[in-house]
Amino acid sequence: MPMNLIHRRVCNSDRWARAVEDQLLPWALEGVEFGSETLEIGPGYGATTHVLLRLAERLTILEVDRDSAKRLADRYGDRAEVIHGDGADMPLPDGRFDSVVCFTMLHHVPSPALQDRLFAEARRVLRPGGVFAGCDALGGWRFRMIHIRDTCVVVPLETLPARLRAAGFEEPEITTGTGSFRFRARRL
Numbered sequence: 174m175p176m177n178l179i180h181r182r183v184c185n186s187d188r189w190a191r192a193v194e195d196q197l198l199p200w201a202l203e204g205v206e207f208g209s210e211t212l213e214i215g216p217g218y219g220a221t222t223h224v225l226l227r228l229a230e231r232l233t234i235l236e237v238d239r240d241s242a243k244r245l246a247d248r249y250g251d252r253a254e255v256i257h258g259d260g261a262d263m264p265l266p267d268g269r270f271d272s273v274v275c276f277t278m279l280h281h282v283p284s285p286a287l288q289d290r291l292f293a294e295a296r297r298v299l300r301p302g303g304v305f306a307g308c309d310a311l312g313g314w315r316f317r318m319i320h321i322r323d324t325c326v327v328v329p330l331e332t333l334p335a336r337l338r339a340a341g342f343e344e345p346e347i348t349t350g351t352g353s354f355r356f357r358a359r360r361l
Contacts, residue, residue, distance in 0.1 A: 176217075176281075177322050185218045193220040193276075201276060201308035201355045202228070208271020212298060214260040214291070215278035219245050225274070226252050233270070235260060261290035268300045275307040277353075283324050285336075292340035299360040305342060306357040313352060330354055 176184070183189055198221060211229035216222045216236060222245065225232055232253040236242040242257035249255065258264045260275070261282065273295040282288045295305045310316050312327040330347055333356060337345040342358035 176324075177320070180319050180323055183319060184220070190220040190223065194224050197221075197276065197308065197353075198224050200350060202274070202306065203355075205272065205274075205304060205306045205357060208300075208303065210270045210272075212265070212270045212273045212295075214273065214275040214295070215281065216245065216276075217241055217278065219248060221274075221276045222249055222253065229272075233265075235263060235265070261287045261294060263294045263298055265298045267297055270298050271300055271303050273299055273303070273305045277309055279307070279309040279328050280320075280326055281324050282326060284326060288326065288328060289336055289340060292337055292342070296341040296360050301360060303360045304357055305337075305360070306355070308353050308355040310353050311349065316352070328354075 207229050209230045210233070211225065211231065212233045212235060213222060213225055214235050216234055218241065222232070222234055226249065234245055234249070234253050234255045235258050236245055236255070237259050239257055242255055246255040256264065279288055282291055299305065309328055311330070317325065330349070333347055334345040337356070337358045341360065343361045345356065345358040348355050
């Protein structure tokens with residue numbers, strides 16, 4: 174989804190990459206078991222992918238932006254399958270993955286209806302017993318400032334458990350942290 178220049182610089186910075194590796198992903202993935210096949214939705218510049226390659230047995234990356242998908246393929250294509258595609262309409266077979274993850278990207282999905290479609294698609298590509306996990310921002314003025322002229326549809330926490338259940342997930346868990354939330358739900 175479109176990002177302004179400041180946002181692109183932040184997401185492509187060494188500082189962001191260190192924060193992802195040292196703080197964000199350890200917190201977001203605490204207690205998550207990947208299984209043998211993991212799908213990452215919407216990694217953008219790949220700071221999360223860089224870390225996931227050490228954690229996941231086999232990683233597939235789905236990126237909606239064509240240029241970002243090409244950069245990811247050039248950088249990680251020897252270690253992960255990189256697919257250009259939309260998380261709300263995944264070009265992937267049913268039940269392929271043990272885990273599906275996404276980090277700080279849900280707010281870039283341009284509407285709640287498309288976010289719900291992404292949730293349903295994540296469930297569709299998971300095997301029974303698979304986990305859907307990730308994190309995103311809570312919002313706030315600083316977050317909104319970075320997103321001026323960006324797509325920015327913050328996920329309301331009070332609606333997320335019901336939306337995940339409506340997509341077919343069981344046991345949704347939402348945990349808040351400083352400026353963000355993590356989620357996980359299981360396909361039974």
